[in-house]
Amino acid sequence: MIISVMVTGSPVSQQSARTALSFCEAALAAGHQLYRVFFYEDGVYIGSSLTVSPQDERNINADWSAFVQKHQLDAVICVASALKRGVLNENEATRYEKSASNLAAGFDISGLGQWVDACLNSDRVVNFGA
Amino acid sequence: MKTLTFLSRQAPFGSSKAKACLDMVLASAVFEQQINYVFMDDGVWQLVRGHAPEAIGAKNTMAALPALELYGVDKVYALEESLTGRGLTPEHLQIPVIVCTKTQLQAIIKASDVVTAL
Numbered sequence: 001m002i003i004s005v006m007v008t009g010s011p012v013s014q015q016s017a018r019t020a021l022s023f024c025e026a027a028l029a030a031g032h033q034l035y036r037v038f039f040y041e042d043g044v045y046i047g048s049s050l051t052v053s054p055q056d057e058r059n060i061n062a063d064w065s066a067f068v069q070k071h072q073l074d075a076v077i078c079v080a081s082a083l084k085r086g087v088l089n090e091n092e093a094t095r096y097e098k099s100a101s102n103l104a105a106g107f108d109i110s111g112l113g114q115w116v117d118a119c120l121n122s123d124r125v126v127n128f129g130a
Numbered sequence: 131m132k133t134l135t136f137l138s139r140q141a142p143f144g145s146s147k148a149k150a151c152l153d154m155v156l157a158s159a160v161f162e163q164q165i166n167y168v169f170m171d172d173g174v175w176q177l178v179r180g181h182a183p184e185a186i187g188a189k190n191t192m193a194a195l196p197a198l199e200l201y202g203v204d205k206v207y208a209l210e211e212s213l214t215g216r217g218l219t220p221e222h223l224q225i226p227v228i229v230c231t232k233t234q235l236q237a238i239i240k241a242s243d244v245v246t247a248l
Contacts, residue, residue, distance in 0.1 A: 129247070
């Protein structure tokens with residue numbers, strides 16, 4: 001089955017990003033195909049490479065970045081959500097004259113059209129909101 | 131063409147959920163999909179006319195609702211029990227909606243390819 005996933009919950013204060021990662025790992029292990037993972041609203045914080053976790057806690061941002069790179073997934077951070085929340089790649093940082101960029105490896109910044117495209121090309125779209 | 135159903139369940143101001151849902155609806159409309167835009171729970175407050183959120187520093191996102199028709203989004207629903215539970219009638223709303231029952235909403239969801247709740 002072709003599956004796409006959308007994450008809207010905050011990786012810092014909600015469980016959704018971690019549950020979504022477990023779901024994606026299980027989906028691949030079961031032989032399904034992940035067409036795209038789309039991060040929207042507070043979910044875009046997953047794309048920040050600047051998060052620091054206490055030593056006895058797992059860094060969910062690092063886990064997601066490693067996961068999408070390992071499986072070469074199409075992982076899209078919504079541009080409108082990301083700009084508001086200070087998640088920028090080099091292009092956006094330059095465009096808006098910001099002092100730094102922070103998008104983690106493995107992610108792309110793009111628009112909501114990528115989510116609609118995922119809906120049109122997937123058998124299932126699963127949302128992780130809170 | 132796919133049928134995309136959006137369940138907008140949050141009040142218009144106080145969180146970004148209402149705008150996030152509206153943006154998804156408009157993006158889907160650009161792709162010319164069959165769209166059901168359902169307002170339920172506190173989401174029905176988004177439909178009420180006369181919002182003036184500028185006083186709290188918020189943008190009146192819901193001012194875009196009358197443009198839905200131009201985008202081809204003509205299946206706009208409000209859940210009956212959400213309206214009546216809040217003392218709202220269609221006369222309070224800024225756009226015409228199809229008032230639907232829970233049973234009708236179940237049928238809408240069942241006939242959808244993708245359901246997104248925000």
